[in-house]
Amino acid sequence: MPVDGKTIEALNLEDIRDNLPSGIKVIGLWVQNYVDSTGDETIRVLIVIDERTNVYKISGKDVSDLKWAIREHLKEKGITQFIYFKIGKPSEVREENLLEWTSTKT
DSSP states (O other): OOOOHHHHHHTOHHHHGGGSOTTSOEEEEEEEEEEOTTSOEEEEEEEEEOTTOOGGGOOHHHHHHHHHHHHHHHHHTTOOSOEEEEEEOHHHHTTSOGGGSEEOOO
16 A cells, blocks of 8 residues: 555644553654565554663553554554564664655654
């Protein structure tokens, strides 16, 4: 499923923020078309976290809960394929080629 208006709207951070766990401060969501290792088309979500986050204090459960919350929100919006994720701070994201990503800000 390619990135479309429905996907971008479903990932609006203001709509999803209340469903996110409080352990990780998310400041942005970006999305891109993605092909997984089996050749299936899907999407990948870039989760941008606050620069001041101490990543050594984030547990695996916090990360798992964050991904689960986003997946569940997308399911509620009718987006049911498996979603891949990438997480980074703004300083790390600057290294990404954001031309390949779509901002979910409206």
